[in-house]
Amino acid sequence: MSNLNELSLKAVSHLIQSGTVQPRELVSDCIARIELCEEELKAFTTFDPERVFDQLTEVERQGNKSALFGVPVGIKDIMETAGMRTTMGSKIYRDYVPQRDAVCVSALKTAGALVAGKTETTEFAYYYPGRTRNPHAPDHTPGGSSMGSAAAVSRMMIPLALGTQTAGSVIRPAAYCGVTGYKASHGSFSLAGVCGFAQNLDTLGFFVRKVEDLTTVRHTLSGAPAEILPLSGRIRAALVKTPHWEMADASQQQLIEDVCRHLQGHQIEISEIDVGPSDGALTQAQITIMGYEGCRSLSAEYANFSHLLSDQIKALIEQGQQTTHTAYLEAIKLGNIWQKKMRSVFKDYDVLITPSAPGEAPQGLDSTGDPIFNRVWTLLKVPCIHLPVAFGPNGLPLGVQLIGAFNQDDRLIRAAHQIQEVLAEFEFVPN
Amino acid sequence: MSNLNELSLKAVSHLIQSGTVQPRELVSDCIARIELCEEELKAFTTFDPERVFDQLTEVERQGNKSALFGVPVGIKDIMETAGMRTTMGSKIYRDYVPQRDAVCVSALKTAGALVAGKTETTEFAYYYPGRTRNPHAPDHTPGGSSMGSAAAVSRMMIPLALGTQTAGSVIRPAAYCGVTGYKASHGSFSLAGVCGFAQNLDTLGFFVRKVEDLTTVRHTLSGAPAEILPLSGRIRAALVKTPHWEMADASQQQLIEDVCRHLQGHQIEISEIDVGPSDGALTQAQITIMGYEGCRSLSAEYANFSHLLSDQIKALIEQGQQTTHTAYLEAIKLGNIWQKKMRSVFKDYDVLITPSAPGEAPQGLDSTGDPIFNRVWTLLKVPCIHLPVAFGPNGLPLGVQLIGAFNQDDRLIRAAHQIQEVLAEFEFVPN
Numbered sequence: 001m002s003n004l005n006e007l008s009l010k011a012v013s014h015l016i017q018s019g020t021v022q023p024r025e026l027v028s029d030c031i032a033r034i035e036l037c038e039e040e041l042k043a044f045t046t047f048d049p050e051r052v053f054d055q056l057t058e059v060e061r062q063g064n065k066s067a068l069f070g071v072p073v074g075i076k077d078i079m080e081t082a083g084m085r086t087t088m089g090s091k092i093y094r095d096y097v098p099q100r101d102a103v104c105v106s107a108l109k110t111a112g113a114l115v116a117g118k119t120e121t122t123e124f125a126y127y128y129p130g131r132t133r134n135p136h137a138p139d140h141t142p143g144g145s146s147m148g149s150a151a152a153v154s155r156m157m158i159p160l161a162l163g164t165q166t167a168g169s170v171i172r173p174a175a176y177c178g179v180t181g182y183k184a185s186h187g188s189f190s191l192a193g194v195c196g197f198a199q200n201l202d203t204l205g206f207f208v209r210k211v212e213d214l215t216t217v218r219h220t221l222s223g224a225p226a227e228i229l230p231l232s233g234r235i236r237a238a239l240v241k242t243p244h245w246e247m248a249d250a251s252q253q254q255l256i257e258d259v260c261r262h263l264q265g266h267q268i269e270i271s272e273i274d275v276g277p278s279d280g281a282l283t284q285a286q287i288t289i290m291g292y293e294g295c296r297s298l299s300a301e302y303a304n305f306s307h308l309l310s311d312q313i314k315a316l317i318e319q320g321q322q323t324t325h326t327a328y329l330e331a332i333k334l335g336n337i338w339q340k341k342m343r344s345v346f347k348d349y350d351v352l353i354t355p356s357a358p359g360e361a362p363q364g365l366d367s368t369g370d371p372i373f374n375r376v377w378t379l380l381k382v383p384c385i386h387l388p389v390a391f392g393p394n395g396l397p398l399g400v401q402l403i404g405a406f407n408q409d410d411r412l413i414r415a416a417h418q419i420q421e422v423l424a425e426f427e428f429v430p431n
Numbered sequence: 432m433s434n435l436n437e438l439s440l441k442a443v444s445h446l447i448q449s450g451t452v453q454p455r456e457l458v459s460d461c462i463a464r465i466e467l468c469e470e471e472l473k474a475f476t477t478f479d480p481e482r483v484f485d486q487l488t489e490v491e492r493q494g495n496k497s498a499l500f501g502v503p504v505g506i507k508d509i510m511e512t513a514g515m516r517t518t519m520g521s522k523i524y525r526d527y528v529p530q531r532d533a534v535c536v537s538a539l540k541t542a543g544a545l546v547a548g549k550t551e552t553t554e555f556a557y558y559y560p561g562r563t564r565n566p567h568a569p570d571h572t573p574g575g576s577s578m579g580s581a582a583a584v585s586r587m588m589i590p591l592a593l594g595t596q597t598a599g600s601v602i603r604p605a606a607y608c609g610v611t612g613y614k615a616s617h618g619s620f621s622l623a624g625v626c627g628f629a630q631n632l633d634t635l636g637f638f639v640r641k642v643e644d645l646t647t648v649r650h651t652l653s654g655a656p657a658e659i660l661p662l663s664g665r666i667r668a669a670l671v672k673t674p675h676w677e678m679a680d681a682s683q684q685q686l687i688e689d690v691c692r693h694l695q696g697h698q699i700e701i702s703e704i705d706v707g708p709s710d711g712a713l714t715q716a717q718i719t720i721m722g723y724e725g726c727r728s729l730s731a732e733y734a735n736f737s738h739l740l741s742d743q744i745k746a747l748i749e750q751g752q753q754t755t756h757t758a759y760l761e762a763i764k765l766g767n768i769w770q771k772k773m774r775s776v777f778k779d780y781d782v783l784i785t786p787s788a789p790g791e792a793p794q795g796l797d798s799t800g801d802p803i804f805n806r807v808w809t810l811l812k813v814p815c816i817h818l819p820v821a822f823g824p825n826g827l828p829l830g831v832q833l834i835g836a837f838n839q840d841d842r843l844i845r846a847a848h849q850i851q852e853v854l855a856e857f858e859f860v861p862n
Contacts, residue, residue: 096530103627106731187763190728192627196534200618222727223756296653297621300537325654329838332618340771407760 005029009071009159009213016070023070027056030072030116034157040138042131043152045077046085047117055114067220069112074152074161074207076145077118078125078195079105088195089121089130089145091308092301102193104162104204104221111220116158119148122368124298125169125197128310129368135177136396140361143173144368146205150177153207160217163205165378166197166290168357168371170205171401174386176361176369178397180420182206182214185407186381189221198293200332201286201378211385211417215410224410228417235415237263238349239272240403243280244372249359251392251430256355258428259389259400263353266422275345275352276338276376285331286375292328295320335379339406342380346405351415353400356386360396373401383409385416390428398428436460440502440590440644447500454501458487461503461547465588471569473562474583476508477516478548486545498651500543505583505592505638507576508549509556509626510536519626520552520561520576522739523732533624535593535635535652542651547589550579553799555729556600556628559741560799566608567827571792574604575799577636581608584638591648594636596809597628597721599788599802601636602832605817607792607800609828611851613637613645616838617812620652629724631763632717632809642816642848646841655841659848666846668694669780670703671834674711675803680790682823682861687786689859690820690831694784697853706776706783707769707807716762717806723759726751766810770837773811777836782846784831787817791827804832814840816847821859829859 004012004026015021031049038044052072059070075081078088080098087093101109109115120130122145132147134140135155142151146163150173153161163170165183174181183205196202206217212228219226239260245253264270276282295302295317301309302317309317345352355373362369377384383406388399402419404412435443435457446452462480469475483503490501506512509519511529518524532540540546551561553576563578565571566586573582577594581604584592594601596614605612614636622633637648643659650657670691676684695701707713726733726748732740733748740748776783786804793800808815814837819830833850835843 099527099529101731103728103731107727110730110734187631190627190630190724192622192625192630192728194623196621196623199621199623223723223759225756292654293621296538297534297623299541300532300534303541325656328654332838407763 002029005033006156007159008209010210010216012159013067013071013216017065023056026070027052027072027114030158034116037155037157041133041135041151041155043119043148043155043157044117045087045120045130045148052114052116059112059114064112066110066112067216068108070114071112071160072114072116072158073108074117074119074149074158075105075115076149076161076163077121078164079162080193081105081115081118084115084118086118089123089125092305100193103190104194107221119152119161121145121148123310123313124195125164125166126294126313126316127368128312129365133365134361134396137361139365140363140396141176141365141368143176143357143361145169146173146207147368149207150174150179150181153209154179159209160213161207163207164194165203165205165374166201167286167378168374171356171374171384171386172369172371174207175356175397175399178388178399180208180211180388181386183378183384185383185409188409196297198290198297200289200293203378211413211420214413218409228414229410231414231418234267234269235351235418236269236349237351237353239270240275240352240354241272242354242373242376243278244283247358247372248355252355252357252359252398254431255390255398255428256353256400259423259426260353262426263419263422268419268422271349273345281334282338282376282379283372285334286379288323288327288331289379291316291320292323339380342382342406346408351412352403354403356399356401360392360394360398377403382406383412385412387416387420387423389423389426393430433460436464437587438590439640441641441647443590444498444502444647448496454487457501458483458503458545461589465547468586468588472564472566472582472586474550474579474586474588475548476518476551476561476579483545483547490543490545495543497542498647499539501545502543502591503545503547503589504539505548505550505580505589506536506546507580507592507594508552509595510593511624512536512546512549515546515549517549520554520556523736531624534621535625538652550577550583550592552576552579554741554744555626556595556597557725557747558743558799560796564796565792565827568792570796571794571827572607572796572799574607574788574792576600577638578604578799580638581605581610581612584640585610590640591644592638594638595625596634596636596805597632598717598809599805602787602805602815602817603800603802605638606787606828606830609819609830611639611642611819612817614809614815616814616840619840627728629721629728631720631724634809642818642844642851645844649840659845660841662845662849665698665700666782666849667700667780668782668784670701671706671783671785672703673785673804673807674709675714678789678803679786683786683788683790683829685862686821686829686859687784687831690854690857691784693857694850694853699850699853702780712765713769713807713810714803716765717810719754719758719762720810722747722751723754770811773813773837777839782843783834785834787830787832791823791825791829808834813837814843816843818847818851818854820854820857824861
């Protein structure tokens, strides 16, 4: 067993591109790993090893040796896949098999990637949990909504999986599963063929092993540079505790502060700043928009299949129906005002450091945890990266969230890459 | 024959809601009209009268007497319709029958509307024309891309049709066909289930007979107020000639100036202002974004079915592939800067008045005309309304484009409604 499944996307693509490794070896290793762990982990809603090999045969036949040649990837089950069931995590779509691929899926395929399977999602990417368990402790949540994608990458099943974020659906599961997660700047990628929830918030994201893997995917999907450019000068970082700091566990708080101290000792400037009003109005604006747009995205399901919806999503829809159009527009406007103000923040800082989640993954599978530390950044349309850093007092992953300037995702990735390197030597001793 | 097909959406919905008219009468009149004119006009890609009646029977059975009860609507053929062919105007999808409705379609259905049929579109809503002819002169273009929707409403086939705009695909066909057209503020409505072209530009729009119809549709799709609120004070309007004024025909220029003079005589303040840099950089930014995002949205079609694509769309894709990521981000940034600057413009003015198109619909069916007067407003994400006003020297429709502040669509509609009323007495005598 060669364990190619354990390599990062960039490392394994490089080995394939140089001819050192045959894609068939990688696919075999990934499938063996999925077959070993899936019964316990339940990362996949749909997984069929034969179809993965069939895709590989087809890609080989086409001679398509693009950047992701032969790489198996996980696709969140709200993204349409031609000929492959796409359930949206909902009983309504239990047997729905689309005929077309979502644009993000077809772009990966065009680059030579193989759909390893459809990864588990909460119902319509909202809160009602899917079956996935936390890869580090099966009775803890993996987070949501992109739960299967985060768990599969964490458990070394696949080197890349796609997710989406409307509140905290990429960064939170990345944190709870201990993998690198990235939510792009809003509008960076087409969401055509992805089940929409809230058009002013929904954004694509990726789960990978290493920060440098992100550039490979961004290059494939959006033509961004394929390599991380060298940084000029010292990184200027700012700790942002947010109005919700007291909702973070002591260990999460300590980790962030210890990380900042460590970075300061390694040529990274650290300040502490506030962003946004102190009363949590931005968090409330995100909640307002999500409910208002979400209830309209799901209006047909609510009207026709209410009996197949969870109580959670019905409550959200009904909350959205109660919200006035004026309150909704006010929420959008507040977001716009602060999106603009963020530009000046990023004149002084390259990156913000803030919690990804309140702490380690909570026990229990009935809830996917709280996106309280993610809502504002999604509202502000800025790129976010979760960097796994250490393990907390319960032996579950902890990490930090890094925030960049809108549409300066490459600058954020450069900073995150350097921070990742500096933190390789970091040791965390919870108090 | 009762000619209910000739009534505006608001008028006919009112008659149905009050029980004065049975929906079956309206449907019969609309179908009779379609059958009379469709052979010449070719507004529909897919039209099956039996299915319209079947939908009506089903809506009646459900007792769904919502706002659009029994109203037949046209759906642009890039919007997915469950069980009804959706070709995207492309040979690739000639036989594609989706299983789900786009969110905008399912919302109309939930409100009791019936899908009258799928309206003709250019290939993937770009330039390669569909079959539709101009309702006022069959050898002239109806404009594109939402050509069938504009023509069907103009020819009194249906009181409402949906379209989308990425450059000028709602306002231009509305102008050439002589109907009221509305492109919403970007992000107002979910585009889930609509074939995406450029995520930072694509926006939903409607074709109707009267400005007041827009509120009915906006209420149904986004919960905006169902009625036009009374205006307080005089409307402050500004004529914006744009850097492309010289590209407008003499008759279009004269119409705009005569309209402004007429409005000034009717309690509407008129100023003249410039918006945006004088070198057309905003137009160029829109072109850059459209090509860059469009080539990625269609990457799978280009890779796998290039022989089924038109030369026009292949040229766009190849232009997009040549554009650098940096140039793309610069274009997005320039758009953002001017979106912000537009806010102060709308502190001084309620509405901008500007050409919808260079003039009357050009002769010939090989081109759909030039979106030169639409690109900037789509880039700036602001709402636009085309108001048909008069007929030009060739006997084809002419009108004006009204522009509102971002996410203040209701304020624009109020102003447009008053302008529509004032222009009822306007007479145009081309020089």
